[in-house]
Amino acid sequence: MHPAFSVVFFTTATGAGYGLLALLGVLGGFQIIPPDFWLGLIGMGLALGLIAAGLLSSTGHLGRPERAWRAFSQWRSSWLSREGVASVLTFIPAGLFGIGWVFFGKTDGWVGIAGLLAACGAAVTVCTTGMIYAxxxxxxxxHSRFTLPGYLVFSAMTGSLLLNALLQGFALGSKILLVASVLLTLLGWGWKLATWRYNDRLEIPTTANTATGLAGGTVRSLEWPHTEENYLLKEMGFRIARKHSARLRQITQLLTFALPGLLLAVTVALPRPFAAALSLLAAIVQFAGVLVERWLFFAEAKHTVTLYYGR
Structure with missing residues (x-):
């Protein structure tokens, strides 16, 4: 599949934003973190900003972006439409939670309930995004058992590193969150390796024979339908060299998992100014790594329509 940057950025930014929003909603709703004005303003601003930026960037891949609103009408049958509806509905409790935290200085009562609802909405939205592809x-x-859980794991992983960086910056960091961030990073690494292993061993059952219903012999095309690249080949027949794929997998592991995990491990033994700086660096490096991982997620996928073109 063609890895359009608008969609790559969309899945990366919204995943991190919803992960951060969910953690803020849960930890704030249960009063585990204090209702500090600047923490709420920056934390909620960052979460909602990433979500909004991701949603806006996704329209860049549409042929007619002005008609994007029509996708909301197909929620009964389309996961894309359900994602749009869920993302909009999540903004309602998230906005109330942010208003209560920033302007009223409280995260209990109705504000806490709004935070927990925002966390649920964030989780549901990430699930709908994963189901678009799964x-x-x-x-x-x-279309495998790895896709949906992978979206949830990556959202929690990137969100936890962002929250850890925020709390470290406000001298509110805890070793529990730090350890949780490291564990989520390791979980994401293991899940990604398992996904790659599954895809590399995948035997796609669909062939030219099964597609045409002709069981005897080997079906092959006498003449290709096009002499030049067309829209389907560009969007669904994108190809990446094996050596480039292997190199990008190495970069993904380094930036998304290994380096952030190492930085967080070092953070445990450092005083606040250095711990906050390394935590922020870990979050930035991981965000860049997830961009590479998402690019590979699209580039390595193969659509069966390419059988028609002999690929």
Whole structure:
């Protein structure tokens, strides 16, 4: 599949934003973190800003962005539409939670309830995003048991590193959150390795024979339908060299998992100014790594429509 940057940035930014929003909603709703004005303003601003930026960037891949609103009408059958509805609905409790935290200086009572609802909405939205890809049967690399949990793990992982950086900056960091961030990073690493292993061993059952219903012999095309690249080949027949794929996998592991995990491990033994700086660096490096990982997520996927073109 063609890895358009608008969609790559969308899945990365919204995943991190919803992960941070969910953690803020839960920890704030249960009064585990204090209702500090600047923490609420920066934390909620960052979470909602990432979500809004991701949603806006996703329209860049549409042929007619002005008609994006029509996607909301197909929520009964389309995961894309359900994602749009869930993302909009999540802004309601998230906005109330942010207003109560920033302007009223409280995270209990109705504000806490709004925070917990925002956390639930964030989790549901991430699930709908994952199901957009997991529900696509023509793309075997996505239509597997690894896709949806992977979206949830990556959202929690990136969100936890952002929250850790925020709390470290406000001298509110805890070793529990730090350890949780490291564990989530390791979980994400293991899940990504398992996903790659599954995809590399994947035997796609669809062939030219099964697609045409002709069981005898080997079906092959006598003449290709196009002599030049067309829209389908550009969008669904994108190809990446094996050596480039291997190198990008190494970069993904370094930036998304290894380096952030190492920085967080070092943070435990450092005083606040250095711990806050390394925590912020870990979050930034991981965000860049997830951009590479998302690019690979699209580039390595193969749509069965390419059978028509002999690929």
């Amino acid at each position: 529900s696509l049967k023509p793309i075997a690399q996505w």
